[in-house]
Amino acid sequence: MTTFLVCKQQKRYTEVTGREPMMSEYAMGFWQSKLRYVTQDQLLEVAREYKKLPLDVIVIDFFYCKKQGDWSFDNDYFPNSKAMIDEL
Numbered sequence: 001m002t003t004f005l006v007c008k009q010q011k012r013y014t015e016v017t018g019r020e021p022m023m024s025e026y027a028m029g030f031w032q033s034k035l036r037y038v039t040q041d042q043l044l045e046v047a048r049e050y051k052k053l054p055l056d057v058i059v060i061d062f063f064y065c066k067k068q069g070d071w072s073f074d075n076d077y078f079p080n081s082k083a084m085i086d087e088l
Contacts, residue, residue: 029056036063040078047088058088 037043073081
């Protein structure tokens with residue numbers, strides 16, 4: 001088959017291409033994210049405010065790393081990452 005035309009029904013299209021599995025339950029909750037939390041204290045301050053709400057995920061973007069591709073916390077900005085993770 002070189003051409004497949006879809007006119008009206010998304011459901012019919014996914015019968016051919018396949019359907020996405022249901023997202024994990026944790027991923028369907030309330031997420032908090034922003035471009036950059038500069039320090040561990042800043043991140044924890046925001047997370048503590050959300051103790052009043054059912055926050056499921058807090059996203060820390062790649063700026064927490066020492067450099068691109070190094071997935072460890074930068075100790076200058078996140079001096080005690082283990083304690084931070086334990087609190088979260």
